[in-house]
Amino acid sequence: MTVLAQELKFRPLHSDFVIEIDERIEDILANPDAIEQVRRLWQDAPVIVFPRQSLEEADQVRFTEQFGHCESANRKDIQSPYHDEIIYFSTLRYADGRFVGGFAGGDDVDWHSDQTFRVKPATGAMLYGLEVPKGGGDIYWADQYGAWERLPADVRALIDGRTGTYRYAKRMAIMNTLELKDKESEQAKEMAKLPDAFHPVVLTHPLTGRKALYADPTTLVAIEGLSEAENARVLPLLFEAGGSAELVYRHKVRNGDLMMWDNGCTMHRRDEMQLNQPRLMKRTTFRLAADAYCVPH
Incomplete structure (x- = not known):
């Protein structure tokens, strides 16, 4: 087994927002000090890339659990048959013709933050390529600390401390061709019944005090206390700030990349994929502690 250096090797990929840690996950897992270093680095860099990994599913789950409670996947149709905490995104098919995973469509995916339509979102995520x-299929992350800072002062004053209404029906209308191809399926019908979720549109990191915009354009439909006219004016400004080019890191995913991010202070999207090329991605989601991360209450 490789013995890690005293300090983890990392380099910035986009200011202090995205970093790459060039260490093997199995070696980090064997070293409690290394795990603690990753936790500290993640406070300032909400996107971390670990390149050239060779991970068993059990190791991905175990690594995930170092940072929060690892969820069991709610999408049983795209769940790993070996570990129910993992879901697959894939263009591959089983022998009976079913896709191995979800999101097999070749379309691009709009800017979004995972699980904003849930009452209690799990904001931590890991994706293994x-x-x-x-x-195709490049992944982009946008810094939502920076998005908050880019907003005009009057808009910041208007939305800070207010609650947004997040609705899955909006996301379903935008992204249904990717997520739920058959609107009449039982899965689609159940998702369509999800109640609205209510979250602050601005999150504050409990340790650093930094504020992050939490305005998912695929689910946010209104901000409490604003008039219809104010919502019509303000929401497009929030969505534009959230995807500002200066705040975006584009990652060319390569085989073996493990990507880890905090949905409380980032948004992400991906490019269109080539469906005639094989793809298999494995994702875990996990609940972060409200006393250490930007967690919507």
Whole structure:
């Protein structure tokens, strides 16, 4: 087993927002001090890339659990048959013709933050690229600390401390061709019944005090206390700030990349994929502690 250096090797990929840690996950797992270093680094860099990994599913789950409670997947149709905490995104098919995972469509995916439509979102996420297409499918992350700072002062004053209404029906209308191809399926019908979720549109990191915009354009439909006219004016400004080009890191995913991010202070999207190329990605989601991360209450 490799013995890690006293300090983890990392380099910035986009200011202090995205970093790459060039260490093997199995070695980090064997070293409690290394785990603690990753936790500290993640406070300032909410996106971390671990390149060239060779991970068993059990190791991905175990690594995930170092940072929060690892959820069991609610999408049973795309769940790993070996570990129910993992879901697959894939263009591959089982022998009976079913896709191995979800999100197999070639369309691009709009800016979003995972699980904003849930009453209690799990804001931590890890995505492992086991088989990555050579063309398309690049992943982008946008810094929502920076998005908050880019907003005009009057808009910040208007929305700070207010609650937003987040609705899955909006997301379903935008992204249904990717998530739930058959609107009449039982899965689609159940998702369509989800009640609205209510979250602050600005989150404050409990340790650093930094504020992050939490305005998912695929689910946020209104801000409490604003008039219809104010919502119509303000929401497009929030969505535009959230995806500002200066705040975006574009990652060309390669086989073996493990990507870890905090949905409380980032948004992400991906490019269109080539469906004639093999793809298999494995994702875990996990609940972060409200006393250490930007967690919507």
